[in-house]
Amino acid sequence: MKAGTPVGRIKAVDKDLGKNAEMFYNVVGGDGLDMFDVITDKDSQEGIITVGKPLDYEKTRSYTLEIQVQNTQTLDTRFLGYLPTKDMATVRIGIEDVDEPPLFERASYVMEVKEDAAVGTAVGSVRAMDPDGYNSPVRYSIDRRTDLDRLFNVHSGNGSVFITRPLDREEAAWHNISVIATEFNKPLQTSRGPVYIRLLDVNDNAPTFASFYETFVCEKTKAGQKIQTVSALDADDPAGGHKFFFSLATEGAYRGNFTVRDNGGEYCTVGSLWVSIIHSQHLILCLGLYHSQSTPDIMFGCLSYIVNT
DSSP: OOOEEEEEEEEOOOOOOOGGGGGEEEEEEEETTTTEEEEEEETTTEEEEOSSSSOTTOOSEEEEEEEEEEEEEOGGGGGTTTTTTTHHHHHHEEOOOOOOEEEEEESSSEEEEETTTTOOOOEEEEEOOOOOOSSSOEEEEEOOGOOOOOOOEEEEEEEEEEEEEEETTTTTTTEEEEEEEEESSSSTTTTEEEEEEEEOOOOOSSOSSSSEEEEETTTTOOTTTTTEOHHHHSSSOTTTOOOEEEEOOTTTTTTTGGETTTTTEEEEESSOOOTTOOOSSSEEEEEEEEEESSSSEEEEEEEEEEEEO
């Protein structure tokens, strides 16, 4: 019940008439002192007991109130000491149970799993219980409107959330699903628990060059002269940040005329280009791109050079 909701009435009798019969009620004791209030109905001179704070059947199932009533008008001084000026009554209030839906242990759940985790891998678990204290069994399911691709499922009995299809962090780094808890014997009693699943990155994508490079270079360019800077991209998101290593492909033509300096993507010549050794004005040079010096995944890119004679 909400605060202010009336739960009952109490009535005192006064043989006087008019204003002399007007009364005032208030709660002065009992374990329900802070939970209930009482107001006076001016027409009937009854005390209306109302809810002062939200009630919880699972915590307290009954309360006792000590309610006092007295006249609003001062008793005639001639009768002071001979007639009582107030009266007391004890009121017992029983709290009835209201059937409530299952209650999740947490307001929301955050789970993490590697993006390459196998189908069937458990990501985490949720738990809900019957707040009415009857220990009614709870069954779990996923609101498919929050998981259209059916990437996840939940065990109906124990609330374990697991993977049902391969995941890819580069497609979606987070998945926000909703788990429904339903009382087994009362299928209309349901509640929802939000579950936020974060996919942890795995190095499963080869790096790529940022763009296609076409550079003009003079045939008598001096050794060590920087002629091009290249950059790379990676769809992965390593914890320590990206670090790329560049090298010349061993099978590339004209490999002896170029080098990559400091693994920073600066592309440099190591010898002058002479017309006598170059039979074309359009060179294609292959460059290898690595995640690191030890990882095997390589992306080869071709750089186009036009030699100005």
